[in-house]
Amino acid sequence: MSYEPKLAAALSGATLRQLSHWRRTSGSSGALLVPELSTSRPILYSFRDVVALRACVRLRQETSLQKIRRALNTLRDDLGEREHLSAYRLVAGPDTIYLADSDHAVDLLRSKGNVVIHELVDVLAPFYRDGRHIPDLxxxxxxxxxxxxxxxxxxxxxxxxxxxxxxxxxxxxxxxxxxxxxxxxxxxxxxxxxxxxxxxxxxxxxxxxxxxxxx
The missing domain is CATH 1.10.10.10 (Winged helix-like DNA-binding domain superfamily/Winged helix DNA-binding domain)
Known part of the structure; x- marks a missing residue:
């Protein structure tokens, strides 16, 4: 199954403008998320893309797009991680973003101090964005x-x-x-x-x- 931008937006909570912006590179940073199935018209997202988009929407509620891009650059360039973005659990903390699993967390923005993660967000669960209910995926x-x-x-x-x-x-x-x-x-x-x-x-x-x- 492929998801056209409208359905991908509805299932992820992103706007169509965000999907368009996140597909493009920004300066020295790569695209936030390139559709896995088709990058030319018709643009088509995969199920994994939708999961990753929900994670990006949740992160964007907590931190800036610039920090998200920096965190992804660290993930890909410094840590050498090449799996699909949906394979990682990224958590926004005070002034940073962590790559988290059940045992530990890696600070992706090189902030100093103790790692404290109060809650690991379930990106599949429903949430609110700007007063709008985004349903369970x-x-x-x-x-x-x-x-x-x-x-x-x-x-x-x-x-x-x-x-x-x-x-x-x-x-x-x-x-x-x-x-x-x-x-x-x-x-x-x-x-x-x-x-x-x-x-x-x-x-x-x-x-x-x-x-x-x-x-």
Whole structure:
């Protein structure tokens, strides 16, 4: 499954403008995150990219983009780490960024002092950004799931392989949620409403600043 920028933004919490900016190099620094599947139109992100983007969004809430770029330069150039960014747990601390695991943490900005990490952030869990709720990556709605092992990570109705977008399209065409089961027997009314709601949320990412979706 590949994720176009709009869906990658909706699942990660980044704006489309940020995705565009983070794909580009900045001075001597490399790009923050280059899409794994396609860097030319159509631009396509992987599931691992979306996980990494969520980590970047969470870091950006705590520290500057300049520090994030410096930390990634240290990770790649000084430590020689070449795994996908989603493989690392990066944690913002006072005036620095740490590369953390269960046993220790490495200061990526060369700050002095003791390493104190109060909480390791779960980048898959829901969070708020600028007052907007960014859903759980693996369960963006109660009846919608995202699993790399199911249709490559395409959002589907939970417990099925039915794409949420196909169910949402029927609802948008005027089929009442309680009649969606006539087309997809495994989809009840609540699941149909969740599919439609999630698709509205994704479609709110139409420009640099996602618009609010009425609840």
């Amino acid at each position: 693996l369960a963006p709605r109660p009846h919608v799931s995202v699993d790399p092992a199911v249709r490559g990570g395409e959002p589907v109705i939970q417990g099925t392989r039915i794409p949420a977008s196909e169910v949402a399209a029927l609802v948008r065409d005027g089929i009442p949620p309680d009649q969606i089961s006539d087309f997809y027997p495994g989809v009840n009314a609540d699941a149909a409403r969740d599919a439609a709601d999630f698709t509205d949320y994704v479609d709110s990412y139409t420009d640099s600043h996602p618009r609010q979706v009425a609840s």
